[in-house]
Amino acid sequence: MKQLLCWIIYNGNLPQQKFIELAEWFDTEAKKHNISTKLMKNNDLLPSVTDGNATLVGVHHKHELPDFVFFLDKDVLLARQLEKMGIPVYNSASCIEICDNKSLTFQTLADHGIPMPKTLIAPMVFHAHENLEPFYHAAEILGFPLVLKEAYGSFGMQVFLIETIEELLAKIKEIGNRPFLLQEFISSSKGKDIRLNVVGDEVVASMMRISETDFRANVSNGGKMLKYEPTALEKEIAIRSAKLVGADFAGVDLLFAEDGSPLVCEINSNAHIKNIFDCTGINVATYIVPHILKKWQETQNES
Template sequence: MLSSLAILGSAKSWHVAELLKACSSQNICCSVIDWGTIGSFADRQGERFRPASLHNADAILVRTMPAGTLEQVISRMDMLARLSNRGSVVLNNPKSLESAIDKYVTTTRLMDAGIPVPRSAIVQSSTDLRSCADEFGGVAVLKPIFGSNGQGLVLFEGDTKQLPPFFSEAGVAVAQEHIANAGWDARILVVGSEAFAMRRVAADGEWRTNISCGGRAESFTPPQEWLQLAHSAAHALGANIAGVDILPGSDGSPWVLEVNAVPGWQALQTVTQENISAAILDTIRHHFDSKPHVGRH
């Protein structure tokens, strides 16, 4: 029986506050752990993780994935993998997190699974970008390899003087075909076997539908095909909890644009009566109950 949960995230977060309330109502002891405080120690007696609440937790929920140095990111993922290997339930699992963090890897995993995604390319120069835009019909969506909430996304239409700073700083980006659309998309939050959906409508004068970019959340019942597509996209990345963004093209055909393995649901919760935090706990409990726990402590 699931009795303790460690949440890797910020204690000031709305999402964490909602999860804490859900844990309290289900008698689950919950601790909130900042990424900057975690560590591990290995000797002949075995491996120990700190803080103790992380080491002893029945399950671990990755609520945020903060920026850091390459060494920090790799070390954190390594520790999550070790925790998972010793029997702790880690959602999402480290492999799915690694896949979803990288936008190009996400796209190619989806493509391999037969899921409709826009044409995409890795570009390392303005020449590469211009060539891709020409192949895509004159317009490309330029994205940072790592990023979320629409941050850094720009529509490139051939003017290399208007490239975003992140491109020159990182030296690499993803160029993606721009899909003509009506200014809205759907965010489908996959939580285990369940799914919760909202329509996101772009603000006036804005092409991005992200809530953080001024998009508006609306209640939405997606077609069954879209729900199946969202579950298939999450499965392709091995994610049990995933935010899948589906854009209807001008002909109505659905395209999967993103899969977020550390998704938020604050805006989505405003347009559904379902308790999403409770559903997340149910999914965590299901994985805990179905996983062998040998030698975890």
């Protein structure tokens, strides 16, 4: 029987060790399951349309195509190209697209009973927002302070706490044509949230993040990590949210409402699992790899 080959794709433009290390963790775990692996930088693969067909052009040399792919990046066009070529990608291109765009995430979760902060999505523009009247109305609805989030951003970057209408209008001018959303500020969760790592139908690891200096709790912004045992409701909401965006595995961030109940803040389709390992000792890759292998085998049996 032919040994399975999987590619582990990571961002080749981010040289920090933590991104390479994440790919290496998946590599180590996949080999434990007798899967042949190849670590691939996303920028070593160029999606190509040749003679009307979806193909890949390798930057350095031709590669044997994999049976499936662990996709640890946000290059949604590369992920979609692989799928068009018949190669299963985990997480899927659709999931990556939804999670990478915060506005699309909240739209996807809407109408399913998922508790979330009140959210207003800014109109799309091609240059800059010249009609500012909608934002005066948004400020009346949300009140101050409010949170402005660019639709695309990681590690708590591109997230701003806005105190006044003048500050809001200045930030909108600065953002230009980049998409963003506005949210009510959850003061009861200032500098505090929880990260739940979901794999399939299970929460496999969780931690609380607390910052004493920033309204954002991200560890990259100085937040501290604490072991945390989530409630049954928190687990249920995290698992349901991950399923709604189509994630096989995800990092789901929850805020605390005034009554202590959970509110979905964000879903990460390619969450970096080193921090939660440092906090809990749990390597989430040891859950993800066998789950994906089982899912891939099930799809092969169906076809």
